[in-house]
Amino acid sequence: MEHVRILIAPDSFKGSATATEVAQAIAAGWGLARPHDDVRLMPMADGGEGxxxxxxxxxxxxxxxxxxxxxxxxxxxxxxxxxxxxxxxxxxxxxxxxxxxxxxxxxxxxxxxxxxxxxxxxxxxxxxxxxxxxxxxxxxxxxxxxxxxxxxxxxxxxxxxxxxxxxxxxxxxxxxxxxxxxxxxxxxxxxxxxxxxxxxxxxxxxxxxxxxxxxxxxxxxxxxxxxxxxxxxxxxxxxxxxxxxxxxxxxxxxxxxxxxxxxxxxxxxAAVGDALGLPAAAAGADVLVTGEGRFDAQSAAGKVPAYASALAKASGARAMLVAGGIEAPTDDFAAAVSLVELAGGLEAALAEPVRWLREAGTSLASSLVE
Incomplete structure (x- = not known):
């Protein structure tokens, strides 16, 4: 696939990395696999910390x-x-x-x-x-x-x-x-x-x-x-x-x-996303990468990944997920990566979150094929 427009809009990984740090790490990893893509960062929040x-x-x-x-x-x-x-x-x-x-x-x-x-x-x-x-x-x-x-x-x-x-x-x-x-x-x-x-x-x-x-x-x-x-x-x-x-x-x-x-x-x-202009940004993206520390049953109740995936669906973009741990179905995402799985365990993921976020970005970018 030729270079595409990537929007990276995660929440913070609470206690591990801010939303800005998460977005930057994913982008760095993405760039290793697909250096010519047009990558835009829009760190998000859902009303909680950040x-x-x-x-x-x-x-x-x-x-x-x-x-x-x-x-x-x-x-x-x-x-x-x-x-x-x-x-x-x-x-x-x-x-x-x-x-x-x-x-x-x-x-x-x-x-x-x-x-x-x-x-x-x-x-x-x-x-x-x-x-x-x-x-x-x-x-x-x-x-x-x-x-x-x-x-x-x-x-x-x-x-x-x-x-x-x-x-x-x-x-x-x-x-x-x-x-x-x-x-x-x-x-x-x-x-x-x-x-x-x-x-x-x-x-x-x-x-x-x-x-x-x-x-x-x-x-x-x-x-x-x-x-x-x-x-x-x-x-x-x-x-x-x-x-x-x-x-x-x-x-x-x-x-x-x-x-x-x-x-x-x-x-x-939605309130934070509207202030950021995320709906308009999503409309201009081919891929929307989102994430949070733990993706579980509560994530569907107004948290950032659910909101972002809905925007992607409405605009025709592919939604991708990065999460510290994944404990719920990821059917709304074209690809999903768990830091715990990448690192081989929770302790390792928590010890070096930025490293594994970069790895996640590379993994998602590598999955983007024709």
Missing amino acids: TLDAFEVAVPAARRIRVTVQGPDERPVEASWLLLPPSPEAPAGTGVVELACTSGITLLDPLRPLTAHTFGFGQAIASALDHGVSRLLLALGGSASTDGGAGALTALGARLLDENGRQLAFGGAALNDVARVDTAGLRPLPPSGALILSDVTNPLLGPLGAAAVFGPQKGADAAELALLESGLARLAALMPADSATPGAGAAGGTGFGLLAWGARLAPGS
């Missing part, structure tokens, strides 16, 4: 605003949110706030499944509101806590009170004592509203909910999961949002708390 970076790449006029917030274990965290330039729908600019960099699980050691919180995320949102933005994009993912967004709402002026009228402690376990939510001091949404960028469709409660599905990743054992579930249920009974809404369980239930504030949910991959 969303600020993706928007910063997509919008050259974007500006980072530094802010010090209270991390998920009370220690101060030097974070930032992103100010996007004015647009017709947001004449005073848009604030992009990422939960992972303010209240994320990577900020904790050890994990604190019962007491970690989202207060810092709310502080960053408040900073964007203080700046006067017209609209908010709120990137959920990589959360350290299961507090239903209670910490963030507290930072925005809500008061969660026990039966004696005392302010609750932070964290998901404390929600078991909530008797009333006072929203009289809760800050209003910006004029053009707030959009939740989420990569999951889980409800708040139940076997597919925030505690049951994501609690173990945050260090919760069986007894702690039950405590977190009951706390979320108690909060849900007091808040004006539907706990069954797909995505309400995102980021330990922060999706639910933001819905109760009045924000709207949107698939994170």
Whole structure:
């Protein structure tokens, strides 16, 4: 096959390589096998870690605003949110706030499944509101806590009170004592509203909910999961949002708390992709290479590979996948490569992710034949 147009648009491989590093490594490997192809890089994100970076790449006029917030274990965290330039729908600019960099699980050691919180995320949102933005994009993912967004709402002026009228402690376990939510001091949404960028469709409660599905990743054992579930249920009974809404369980239930504030949910991959101009880029590509750290059953629920493969299908491009591990069918892709298989095991893949990403790029390029 003569030289073709290649678009490389992966998510980050969380804990191993950023989306930019992943794209660059795949491109380097591709070039070894097919040096004359026209290769374009568009690192992606789905609302989780790396969303600020993706928007910063997509919008050259974007500006980072530094802010010090209270991390998920009370220690101060030097974070930032992103100010996007004015647009017709947001004449005073848009604030992009990422939960992972303010209240994320990577900020904790050890994990604190019962007491970690989202207060810092709310502080960053408040900073964007203080700046006067017209609209908010709120990137959920990589959360350290299961507090239903209670910490963030507290930072925005809500008061969660026990039966004696005392302010609750932070964290998901404390929600078991909530008797009333006072929203009289809760800050209003910006004029053009707030959009939740989420990569999951889980409800708040139940076997597919925030505690049951994501609690173990945050260090919760069986007894702690039950405590977190009951706390979320108690909060849900007091808040004006539907706990069954797909995505309400995102980021330990922060999706639910933001819905109760009045924000709207949107698939994170599509929102980031639109900002990047990925649909137009895909329309001009012959091959679209995408990827993520683990391709599994959840990948079909709004994550980057599913979004990218749908764009490829719509434009007639070939979709190809690179993943750290592949645990779900890859029928939507013309070719797929697992780093674990290439490296001969998980430990080897994690030890040298960039090396094996290059190998994956070479492997995919070599599979492109007449």
